[in-house]
Amino acid sequence: MLNYTEYHIMGKVAQVRMKPDCIPSKFGCQEDRRKRTCSSTERSCVLKKQRMAIITECLKEQEETQSSHDNTPHKSSDLQTIEEPEMPCPLKMDKSLQAEISCAQKNDKSIQATMTPKFRSKAIQSKIKTLNQASSPLKPSITSSSTSPFKNKTIQKLCTSVSNINKVTRNILIEEEQSDNDIYVPPVASCSSSSSVHSLQLKSSSDCSELIVEDKKLEAEKALTNTTKKIEKNPRFYLGVPNSGYFLIDILKDEINIPKHYVMLCLNKIRMVFKFKQLKDDYGISPANLNKIFMKNIPLIAKFLHPFVVELDKDMIKKNLPMAFRHKYNNVSCIIDCLEIEVQKPSKAVNQAMTWSDYKKANTIKYLISCTPNGLVNYMSPGFGGRTSDTCILESCDFIKTLKSGMVVIADRGFKHVEQYLKKSNITLVRPPSVETGVKMSKSEAKLTKQIASLRIHIERVIRRLREFYMLKPHVCLNLKFIKILDDIIIIACALINLQDSLVK
Template sequence: MVDKSTNYKTRKQPANITTTDILQSSQETSSAATPSLFGCTSETEESSVCDARRVVSKTKKIMLDLVINKPRMYLGLPKQYIWLIDHIVEKSTAKIDNLHIIVSLLKIKQNDSLERISDQFNISRTKLSSMILTGIEVLGNFFQNFVYCPQPKQIKENLPLVFKIRYSDVQMIIDCFEIQISKPSNPLKQAQTWSQYKSSNTVKYLIGCTPNGFISFISKGYGGRISDKAIVAKSDLINVLKPNAVILADRGFKEIETQLNARNIKLLRPPSVYTGTKQTTREALQSKVIASLRVHIERVIRRVREYTLLKPHSVVNYKYVPYLDEIVLIVCGLINLQGEIIKSY
């Protein structure tokens, strides 16, 4: 496992990465999968093997060129931060190269099969699987520094215009999302992860963002049957928020109000709707305003879903479930490197 205590410092003069650098750094990995010249009994046979090696090398170079030229599309990493690949490898205590990071991000973003990635980079499937899992651990350790709750003053300085008039004290907007996983073989885990809402086995996360869309909190994953009240209590969200903070949530979070009041934190949510009772004009207007402000957390979750491994109905394979917390954290860190969700005025 990667040492989670490793601290990464921002690089002042990032190094540029070239395809040649990546090919050189992964030479040891690829050599195990390329055809061997031993056993050639004739010049023709040796020539055929050499031709095959050239084709493999060319295919790999083409794929690396695509990844480096369009990192946002293939890796979910903005192009101006492509230097982070080299930086992560340099600062990591694990024995990895650039290819570990690339195949890991490619798997998270595109969710291609191991067979396809194996063919694209000329790596054996067993080796590739090990590289991806190691890369996820390293990336999770790195991107944990990119998801944090800014100071209240900093949040206010970046408030969108729609929040400045009446909702300037809002520090966080919260919501939950679920990721579908393959059915566990253990009956107890089946019951714990069964989501009545999704009618499938899921892992549930609590996510929070600032009013301008910066992801400021992401919980660990819990079985899909957990309630909103329980996930707030277990996720330590209350300890992250500052006293006198205001958080924005949906009606489903009404049961957490007591927990928040104990810490002098105010919950802002649409008024409850009861059967047979008609909302007043004021309540209807308040519901509409809060819903329009809450839409920003839904946009954040939509960005999370752009990473195909976490897409709706993209069932996560059982081998990646133990790494799901790291994967979600990586995705949240990558999203915080992207442009603002809400335009500045």
């Protein structure tokens, strides 16, 4: 390049200028390269002109022959017919003229291609029609010797014995006397017989349908009895009800006026989170009806079990206070913490934002749970979106109304902003000391954190028992249709936990 610096470095010039001797010399040594690479010879113009002249001459000759043939007068001798057995045509033409006409009809000299008439190949003159015996209306007649009215005669098979003394005859098909089934009786056309047959058919079909319905009922009853026996053996595993409190199901049945297996179904669904298709085999009810039963009866069961969530009583708490609280924290009334349950992602963007939890990295519903020092649940808040902070939930719900002045509440570090809010109601908050980033805790702060954590662990154990109900597990991803009854499900779970054996022994 002549202008390399101006084009690449300075950027003044927009066009590249090459040096005059800048010609590629890679193939300069191969002088005959074009001759060797170009194998096809060029077409000369002389040959083309000669061909066009030949075509024009042929066309002129054809036109002159046709005009001379039209101008010649017809004589009577020319119209006379000569009878020849070999020539069927009455008019005989000159052979050279016939050849020219046929050539004019068949050959077009400008195209230089012979036009041949279309003909059909003999190879495709006939079409083979195949008949599929399986789909054809005319079925091949196949008669079985066992079902046909005319039985085969006995066939004697001669078997020579070893000693060749006698011959044994064996009947392959034994003759049977013609039974009533072998005789074909044509039907008699009569109105009375047809009506009777029709009525018999209706009766038989109705009887069959009744039998099928009865069989289904028997199967459903058998499945129900098997499930009740299975649940009675281990109600804690299948329902979350302790073995000593199984009588509660009978009380629920009488109080709510619903069948016993409906109560068992609702508690079993909360405890094991079986799909309705699985519960169909256990209870003999269709999945759609099971869904209706569950959604309808859960609020009724929650309303009945809500009194099992105890109220705070200072005297009773002090009487049943565990040993770990008696030395320094004998005034503690309850321990609080939040429980998060993962749900499916909502379709609306607003609901997605409200339920998103940065702590769980999922869409969740959050509840405030409070328990007494000995592990009994005394309060559960309504559900809030996972985005809501712990302090906001405590301020929004009516938890402070359950507390009395002078009570002490233990909480986690996340509730530090609630301290001022609780002091207005003369309630003290006990929580581990807050730690600043980059600052090491002192020995006294570490000791205090350890003491409070050893007491606060009881609320974590309560939450662990709640997680035993598979519908409240951390990563269960609850269906959105169950969110409207999730508060009732939490109440049922907390009530059944209080009925179980004591948490602190």
